[in-house]
Amino acid sequence: MTAFAAAPGGQESAFAGRPDVPRPTHAARPDVPPPAYTGHSDVPPTAHVTFHPIVDLDAGTVVAVAPSVPGPPNLDPDLDVDCAILAARSLSRRETLLPIQLLLRMGTLAYDRPMERLHRTLASLGRRPGGVIVGVTGDLAGMSLDEAAARLGGLRSGGYLLAVEAGDLPTRFVADIAPTILMLGPEVTRRAAADPRRSAVAEALVALGRRIGGHVLAPGVVSDDQLTHLRGRGVRLAQGPLLASPQWLPGVPVNVPVGSRDAERDRLGPRVTEFMMPATVMPDTATAEEVLTVFNADPATGSVVLVDQAQRPRHTVDRTRFLLRLAGAYGHALHAHKPAARLADAPRPVPRTVPAIAALRAAGNDAERVYEDLVVIDEVGRCLGIARVGDLIRSLSALEH
Structure with a gap:
């Protein structure tokens, strides 16, 4: 019973036919102007999509795939969702049942039409919400804490898993929404091994994750020193060039260097x-x-x-x-x-x-x-x-x- 397995066939909506589950409301706020881009067309299909494996460092296996469209963040919510849709479609052609992580800006959640397009597309691709990790980046984008919590709560109620870049959000807010994955900021991953303050941030998020039932993901790992240090702080999930080349595709093995804690695990006996x-x-x-x-x-x-x-x-x-x-x-x-x-x-x-x-x-x-x-x-x-x-x-x- 794999919670992340994609269901065969499509469905009308990720929230259709479920009267017991509150439908997430992403209507645009009245104090926010509508997005300048209103064409609702996807990012051109010629855009290059790269696939990044999310790796369980202890098991050495891929637990999810994070496809992405390279380039600067899209401030327009329609374009932001277009990139997520293109990423999802590209992964669907690989016929993998691995969970998918899609990155969105926090501000995008405030708009109904783009989010509804994303829900419909995922359903048409056979991606059930339980197999989709919605990764949210950026600050609150002008939303109050209560409003942002309601947006994220709507996604959770619909069955989606949540991942947040915890460094840009208040700690109390992160604890309240209890995401499945807490993403370290790129700077923390890059500097934790040499900067005690960044290392302390990683340790604090690992401790928070244990309390709320979440797990910490370190993106952009490029060196053995980074990986060894983060593993020593308790980080279990990682992605980056050290683990897989930019040309990696689902189904290709990943490279997980032996961690310094292996000897300690052997001493403590079997798992x-x-x-x-x-x-x-x-x-x-x-x-x-x-x-x-x-x-x-x-x-x-x-x-x-x-x-x-x-x-x-x-x-x-x-x-x-x-x-x-x-x-x-x-x-x-x-x-x-x-x-x-x-x-x-x-x-x-x-x-x-x-x-x-x-x-x-x-x-x-x-x-x-x-x-x-x-x-x-x-x-x-x-x-x-x-x-x-x-x-x-x-x-x-x-x-x-």
Whole structure:
């Protein structure tokens, strides 16, 4: 169940047929003049599009593609969207199901017509919102914090993933919108290894990302020193000439130099993914009756992970506690046709890159739930599977001996 996989075929709109999801409103503000460019024609098809892989530094794999049209930023919202549309169409011809990241200026979000064209085009290309990362750059462009948050919230409600260039925005605002990806500014990437102040910025964003469930992306990496330093600060996602040439195309391998932390990972033992098992996943809107059916169908299922549209875990349903509540007086009548989330707990996520011993320590932080399954997540917070605490204990104990 890959949250980023493009759906076959098109649909009328990225938000069509979903009355339960608020439609994002991008109407132009009355105090902002309409864009000078009103032709609504795409950037000429002869424009050159380059493809930049977004790389998971630990796994050494490409997790998304960021196509772009070289040139200065388009201040006109129509032209800005035209470039994004051209980039999306160019990637669609490569027939890759990798997630796509499209960059837009913050000010572009304030205009309805260009954004609607983008939604329609992505839908016609078979790109579902869960497979699109909308990267927002630049400052608030005259919008208030509340208005900008509403624009971004509309995209999130429609299922899109958000990436923001955090350096141009207030930290509190970034924390409130909780983007999936926090992009370092090019200057931070370039100077972090030699400038303690820029290095501190990277560390602060990594710490913020961990708290809000996001991950930091370092663009424009050109040297081993930059990459080693940023990895040491906790940055997990990167792109740039060091990892792939300007002629890179989807499907071509990338070059990820061995990081200085590999020896430390070896010393700490195997990763948690070596003990990972498939998770029983259901949408977070599932009812208790539906979860009960899953438990009854397979007695070996110890938990169910309830995920959102982007496959991020929102709740976990522990088999024992769930069945005890339903077996109580009037339990079935009270809960069966209501959301199973009412009988669920907060998930206990662990990144797939952590050592198994660290995951086991994390499990022990909650004495009441110490033996419950851990949810293994990837770099953008999606559920990959579960790790059973009992398996970790037995396996690590065997390694000790």
